[in-house]
Amino acid sequence: MSDQNTFLLDGEEIPFVPGQTIMQAAQAAGKYIPHLCWHPEFKPHGSCKLCTVKVNGRFGSSCTMEAATGQNVENRTQELDDKRRTLLQLLFVEGNHFCPSCEKSGNCLLQATAYDLGMMTPHFDHFYPDRPVDASHPDVMLDFNRCILCSLCVQASELADKKFVFVMGGRGMRGRKIIINSESGKLGDTDFAVGDRAASICPVGVILRKRVGFAVPYGERTYDKAPGSALEAAK
Amino acid sequence: MKEDDAILAVLARHGNDGSRLMQILRETQEALGWLAPETITAIARGVNWPRAKVEGTAAFYSFFHTRPRGKYCVLWSDNITDRMLGNRDLMQAMCAKLWLEPGRLSEDGLVSVNTTSCTGMCDQGPALLVNYRAVTRMDMARVEQMAELIRNQVPVEQWPAEWFRVEDNIRRKDALLDHGLVPGEALAAAMERGPAGLIDEIKASGLRGRGGAGFSTGMKWEFCRNAPGNGDQPAHYVVCNADEGEPGTFKDRVLLTSHADLVFEGMTLAGYAIGAQKGLMYLRGEYRYMKDALEAVLARRRDDRLLGKRILDKDFDFDIEIHFGAGAYVCGEESALIESLEGKPGRPRIRPPFPVTHGYLNQPTTVNNVETLAAACLVARHGGAWYARLGTAKSAGTKLLSVSGDVERPGIYEYPFGVTVRQVLDDAGATGCVQGVQVSGPSGVTLSADELDRRICFEDIPTAGAFMVFDCTRDMFEVARNFAHFFAHESCGFCTPCRVGTQVVARLMDKLATGHGSQYDIDEMFKMHRLMQGASHCGLGNSACNPLFDTLNKFRPAYERRLKSLEYEPAFDLDAALSQARQMTGRDDAGAHLENAE
Numbered sequence: 001m002s003d004q005n006t007f008l009l010d011g012e013e014i015p016f017v018p019g020q021t022i023m024q025a026a027q028a029a030g031k032y033i034p035h036l037c038w039h040p041e042f043k044p045h046g047s048c049k050l051c052t053v054k055v056n057g058r059f060g061s062s063c064t065m066e067a068a069t070g071q072n073v074e075n076r077t078q079e080l081d082d083k084r085r086t087l088l089q090l091l092f093v094e095g096n097h098f099c100p101s102c103e104k105s106g107n108c109l110l111q112a113t114a115y116d117l118g119m120m121t122p123h124f125d126h127f128y129p130d131r132p133v134d135a136s137h138p139d140v141m142l143d144f145n146r147c148i149l150c151s152l153c154v155q156a157s158e159l160a161d162k163k164f165v166f167v168m169g170g171r172g173m174r175g176r177k178i179i180i181n182s183e184s185g186k187l188g189d190t191d192f193a194v195g196d197r198a199a200s201i202c203p204v205g206v207i208l209r210k211r212v213g214f215a216v217p218y219g220e221r222t223y224d225k226a227p228g229s230a231l232e233a234a235k
Numbered sequence: 236m237k238e239d240d241a242i243l244a245v246l247a248r249h250g251n252d253g254s255r256l257m258q259i260l261r262e263t264q265e266a267l268g269w270l271a272p273e274t275i276t277a278i279a280r281g282v283n284w285p286r287a288k289v290e291g292t293a294a295f296y297s298f299f300h301t302r303p304r305g306k307y308c309v310l311w312s313d314n315i316t317d318r319m320l321g322n323r324d325l326m327q328a329m330c331a332k333l334w335l336e337p338g339r340l341s342e343d344g345l346v347s348v349n350t351t352s353c354t355g356m357c358d359q360g361p362a363l364l365v366n367y368r369a370v371t372r373m374d375m376a377r378v379e380q381m382a383e384l385i386r387n388q389v390p391v392e393q394w395p396a397e398w399f400r401v402e403d404n405i406r407r408k409d410a411l412l413d414h415g416l417v418p419g420e421a422l423a424a425a426m427e428r429g430p431a432g433l434i435d436e437i438k439a440s441g442l443r444g445r446g447g448a449g450f451s452t453g454m455k456w457e458f459c460r461n462a463p464g465n466g467d468q469p470a471h472y473v474v475c476n477a478d479e480g481e482p483g484t485f486k487d488r489v490l491l492t493s494h495a496d497l498v499f500e501g502m503t504l505a506g507y508a509i510g511a512q513k514g515l516m517y518l519r520g521e522y523r524y525m526k527d528a529l530e531a532v533l534a535r536r537r538d539d540r541l542l543g544k545r546i547l548d549k550d551f552d553f554d555i556e557i558h559f560g561a562g563a564y565v566c567g568e569e570s571a572l573i574e575s576l577e578g579k580p581g582r583p584r585i586r587p588p589f590p591v592t593h594g595y596l597n598q599p600t601t602v603n604n605v606e607t608l609a610a611a612c613l614v615a616r617h618g619g620a621w622y623a624r625l626g627t628a629k630s631a632g633t634k635l636l637s638v639s640g641d642v643e644r645p646g647i648y649e650y651p652f653g654v655t656v657r658q659v660l661d662d663a664g665a666t667g668c669v670q671g672v673q674v675s676g677p678s679g680v681t682l683s684a685d686e687l688d689r690r691i692c693f694e695d696i697p698t699a700g701a702f703m704v705f706d707c708t709r710d711m712f713e714v715a716r717n718f719a720h721f722f723a724h725e726s727c728g729f730c731t732p733c734r735v736g737t738q739v740v741a742r743l744m745d746k747l748a749t750g751h752g753s754q755y756d757i758d759e760m761f762k763m764h765r766l767m768q769g770a771s772h773c774g775l776g777n778s779a780c781n782p783l784f785d786t787l788n789k790f791r792p793a794y795e796r797r798l799k800s801l802e803y804e805p806a807f808d809l810d811a812a813l814s815q816a817r818q819m820t821g822r823d824d825a826g827a828h829l830e831n832a833e
Contacts, residue, residue, distance in 0.1 A: 046585050047730050049770045059769035064585045086766050090735035124739055125806060149728070169291025169580060171563065173738045176728030179294065181287035183276045 007071035016067035023051055023063040026075070032233035033075050034084050034113055036091075036203055037150035038063040040235055042159065045151050048091075050084050050113070081117055088114050093124045094173060096131065096145035097204075103213050104205030106221025110148060111204075112228030127173070134180070136188030139210055142178075146205040149176055153198045153207060160197035165190045178206075241266040242274060246281040253282035254596065256292055256578030260299055261520070261559055269300040288579075295580035295727075297351065297562030298367060298520045307346040307385045311373075312362040314353035314482040315673075315717040316639045316703055322361035325378050326350070332382035346385050352564055352721060353482035354521045357639035357703070358404050358646045366391050369524050370398045399524065403489050404646025407662060409633045410625055411610055412649050418496045419541050421612035425504050426549055428615075433508045434460065437611060439619025441631030445606035446476060446567070447675055447699035449630075452611065455601055458591040460509040462599035472600040473505040473514035474590075475608055476572055480519055480564035481676035482721060483701030486635035487605040489647050491518075491525060494609060495532045499555055501608025503542065504615050506553040509601055514555040517572050520562050529557055564725035568773050569602040570594075571727070582729050583773035606635055606700070626652030630692035638663045640704035648702075650691065657687040659702060667706040671790065676701040677718035678778035681711075681785035711790040712797065715782045716744040722779040733776025736767045740780060746806045747797045755803045757787065757794060 006013045009026055016025035021044060026033050037048040044063035051062045054074040062073070074080060091110060099105050131144040149168065157165040165187070169179040182189035192198070199207055218224070222231065245262045249255040259278060264270055270293050279286040293299045300308075311317070311326045330337055330348050340347045356362035359371040365381075368391060377398065384394055405412060425433045438453030464470055475498065479487040490498055502514040518525070533555055536542045544552050558576055560566050566575045570584035573595050594600025603611075610632055614622045623631045630652035636659060639645045643664030650659070656672055672682045674691070675698035682689065682696075689695050705714060723741040728734040740763050743756050764780035771777045787794060810829045817827050 044585070046772065049731050049772070052770045061772075083766055083770060086762070087731050087770070090731055090739065094735045094738075125742070127738070149734075164285035164287060167285065167287035167291045169287070170294040170728070171296070171580070172724065172726045172728045173734045175294060176734065179287045179290050181285050183272050183286065185272075 004069055007067050007069065007073060009073045010075050010077075014067075020067050021063055022053065022055070022065050022067045022071070022073055025067045026062065027233065027235070030233050031075070032229040033062050034081075034117065034229070035063060035232070036109060036113065036148060037152065039152055039155075039201070039203075042152065042155040045155070048087070048148065048150060050087055052080065052083060054080065085117050085119050086123075088117060088119050089121075089123045091148050092119075092122045093126045094129070095147060096126075096128060098145075102146065102205045103208055104146070106216075106218055106224050108205060108223070109203035109228060109232075110146075112223035112231075115223070116227050116229045129174070131177075134187050136184075136186035137190075137192060137210075138188070139194040140187065140192065140199055141208050141210055142187055143206055143208060144178065147178060148204055149178075150203060152201045152203065153178065156198035156201040157192075157196065163191060163196065163198075165192045165196070165198060238267055238274070239277065242277045242281065246278065251281050251283070253284045254577045256282065256284075256289065257296075257561060257575055258558060259578075260289075260293055261561060264299060268306070269302065269304050272301075275301070292578060292580055295563065296520075296560070299561055303340060303344060305340050305345055305347045306388065307391070308364075308366055309346065309348045309381075309385075310351035310354075310364040311349070312352075312354040312356060312360060312364070313350035313717075314357055314360075314721075315714050316357040316483065317353070317360045317362060318713075318717060319640060319709065320361045322373070325361055325373055325375065328375060329378045329382055332379065333385065345388070351521075351562065352480065352725060355479055355485040355488050355519070356401065357483055357485060357637065359402055360639075364521065365394075367520065367523050368399060369401060369521065371401055401488070401492070401524070402646075403493055404644075405489065405493070406638075406644055406646040407648040407650065409649040409651060410613060411606075411633050411635065412494070412647075414494075414497060414613060416497065416500075416612060416616055418500065418536065418539065419547065421497075421500050421615040422503055422507070422541060423547060425507060425615040426547060426551070430460065430508050430510065433504065433615060436619040437508070437614055440614040440622035441619075441629075442607065442610055442614055442622065443630065443693060444604055445610070445634070445699070446604035447481075447679075447697055449693045449697050452603065452607055455591060455603070456505060456508045459599045459601040462592040464599060465593065465597050470513070470596075470598050471506075471509050471511040472595045472598055473502050473509065473511045474569075474572065474576065474595060474600055474602040475502050475514065475516040475605060476567065476569060476602050477516050477518040477522070477605045478560055478567040478572060479522075479605070480567045480725075481678065481699050481701055482718075483637060483639060483673065483676045483703045484699055485637045485639075486647055486700045488522060488525075490605050490609055490635070491522070491529065495529055496536070497609040497612050498605050499532060499536060500541070501603075501611045502555055503546070503553055504611050505601055505603060505608060507551055509599070511601075512552050512554070514553065515576055515595065516555060516557045517560060517566070517576060518557055519560045519566075523559060526557065526559075533557075563727075564721075565727045565773070565775055568775065571773070572602065573600065580727070582727050583775075604699075627690075627692045627694060629694050634691060634698070635700055636691070636698070636702045637700050638702045638704070641666045641669075641706035641709070642704050652692040653690050655688050655690050656682060656696075659691070660687065660704065663704070665704055665706070667708070669704060670707045670709055671705045671711055671714070671786075673701065673703040673705070673714065673782070674698050676703075677721055677782050678774065679781065681714075681782055681789060683789040710793060711786050712744075712747070712793040715786040716741075716748060718782040719744045719779075722775065726775060726779070730770075730772035730776060732767045732770045733772065733779065736763050736771075736776065737779050739763060740783065742806075744783075747794065749808070749811075750797060750799055751804050751806055751808065752794075752798050753804045754798065754801045757798075760787065
């Protein structure tokens with residue numbers, strides 16, 4: 001291993017290719033940096049802030065920051081995991097997350113990450129936002145109650161499907177939301193199809209396939225078999 | 236059909252260019268009143284963008300209406316200085332006269348009354364916008380007259396002109412406001428030196444950005460000049476940041492009202508220095524009323540060969556265009572501003588790359604504050620060494636302060652850097668005893684009475700120019716609560732810590748305000764401060780808790796006297812939960828109230 005292209009991640013030497021982000025290099029080395037809006041297929045979004053690390057003592061998003069020689073990156077420290085737990089709690093109270101009855105329970109990255117980081121309660125008062133569901137499409141329904149505004153469906157629809165079905169719009173906690181590309185605002189009035197990449201990208205339970213509810217029972221789902229940290233690091 | 240024609244006319248005026256979406260949406264709304272779903276569809280078709288992208292932009296900005304807004308839209312400026320001048324009572328009175336609830340459109344679709352973030356009239360408040368025209372010095376008599384005019388459906392154009400008068404209130408002049416330059420003088424001097432020579436002078440002057448961050452202007456221009464253009468149509472751009480959204484700041488308004496030539500000439504200098512042919516001024520939507528006057532100045536400068544082709548008969552082409560924002564504080568952040576200039580929601584970009592290499596339309600762009608560009612004219616005319624002698628060692632030059640609040644003479648004060656806070660207070664005639672001063676707006680610093688000998692300069696207190704004074708009768712907790720709600724309203728919503736954190740903080744402040752707070756809630760606020768300061772995507776989230784942090788540390792009793800206990804108290808209030816039922820039944824007698832269990 002060349003001395004030049006490495007940085008330290010929690011004291012361990014990690015090789016990188018110039019141009020890689022800290023997240024990409026860590027991922028390639030099988031190391032887990034918690035994340036929600038980052039996905040290896042798409043360009044980094046940098047919004048969930050779960051991947052916040054400390055680089056030479058300064059906070060930064062590991063999904064957007066390029067790796068560089070001489071970086072001393074702190075990742076799974078108590079300080080950072082405490083912050084991540086708070087960020088997760090903020091995401092839980094911002095939306096309406098009813099894990100016990102959610103079709104995505106056990107396959108949900110938000111839930112899995114919360115388990116991984118030992119989040120025991122939502123801590124903050126819930127906001128209980130009013131977020132209507134959209135069942136207009138024949139094959140897919142949208143339950144925006146679970147949306148964490150990660151924009152993965154936006155990227156998938158634009159870059160993989162070339163369709164622009166989803167766009168992030170509006171401002172602030174009360175305004176920011178996924179906007180559907182039709183005058184009615186309904187998914188059924190777009191060219192969205194169940195086979196689109198965007199149909200299977202949602203890390204939480206917003207984009208749900210109709211007529212396949214609970215095909216795999218609770219207890220036998222993705223994150224029931226292995227924790228999110230292990231599965232995400234192996235992606 | 237008439238509506239379609241109006242939309243097509245606007246689209247044609249902007250060459251069906253989606254990057255001009257902000258201007259297209261504003262002009263369409265000015266023509267049609269609001270942006271109906273079919274209007275957005277027509278615009279999307281016209282600019283050949285996905286419809287959802289157009290709607291995404293329209294939904295981001297406070298001044299774009301995707302629901303009917305009424306023939307009269309009244310927005311009360313809600314900065315703390317407006318509150319201190321009694322805006323809440325006046326708005327309540329207006330709503331009562333119009334049989335309205337704030338934020339709701341009247342049953343007949345005639346009028347809506349609501350609040351908006353600071354409109355930059357703090358020295359002549361309480362202020363408001365009516366159909367996006369600025370009104371100053373509101374009082375009860377004007378409220379009554381205005382309600383009458385609205386009820387009688389008198390067009391705003393026929394309202395008393397006096398209401399729309401905006402004063403400069405220049406109280407102290409120094410090198411900048413006393414510049415004595417005639418249009419073209421600084422530009423001619425710069426052209427003698429050539430672009431590289433001009434950049435050398437700017438560097439030698441020590442001029443730093445006046446938006447608050449204080450980056451070296453000469454370095455910024457040099458980086459931008461040296462950056463190669465990108466793609467098929469390489470170009471360099473000058474952007475003047477006239478978004479002036481920081482509550483309590485109004486110096487750019489005065490510069491653009493009375494010294495517009497100086498600002499436009501500064502932009503031209505920047506264009507000459509970096510090799511740009513186009514400059515864009517991003518002016519906040521609240522200053523829409525300045526449009527005609529500013530366009531007239533630009534036209535005169537074109538006639539005088541100070542803009543356009545072969546400026547001053549030299550081999551230099553440059554022109555300036557004015558773009559308007561639409562009510563979004565975050566667009567003051569330079570990369571969010573550029574996104575907005577490109578027709579998108581004002582979401583700060585991931586940096587690096589920085590605008591000097593990848594800015595407007597992905598081209599090298601220098602973004603400078605209004606005041607910085609004006610000051611650059613002084614340097615171009617008198618030289619860097621002359622300018623560097625003004626101010627302090629690390630803060631060359633002078634600074635405009637927008638002074639408001641509890642002073643006898645609110646307005647614009649220009650000082651060489653290094654002036655003490657006390658000096659400003661004395662000159663402005665601080666009334667009674669000073670309790671605190673908010674310097675550089677909510678994202679700045681709250682000073683207590685024992686810090687008045689601190690100095691305005693980059694070495695001590697850097698500032699974008701806001702200077703709000705609070706005397707001993709003011710409640711510093713309410714100051715901080717006003718700021719907390721401001722940030723919650725203005726957060727762009729992109730990153731988790733700022734989007735949800737600003738809302739959590741605003742709710743904690745409300746909990747304290749209603750007497751349900753405890754030490755636990757104060758600890759929670761410190762926790763949110765630590766989270767948001769490190770993890771947020773941009774300066775808005777990073778500084779959103781500054782006023783809380785400062786007031787909690789320096790004005791602790793203002794918080795503690797509100798605490799119900801020193802341990803935990805729930806926010807839930809049994810009696811308050813019944814308020815909706817009381818409203819529906821019209822009851823407010825003793826039997827309609829529940830005592831909270833103690």
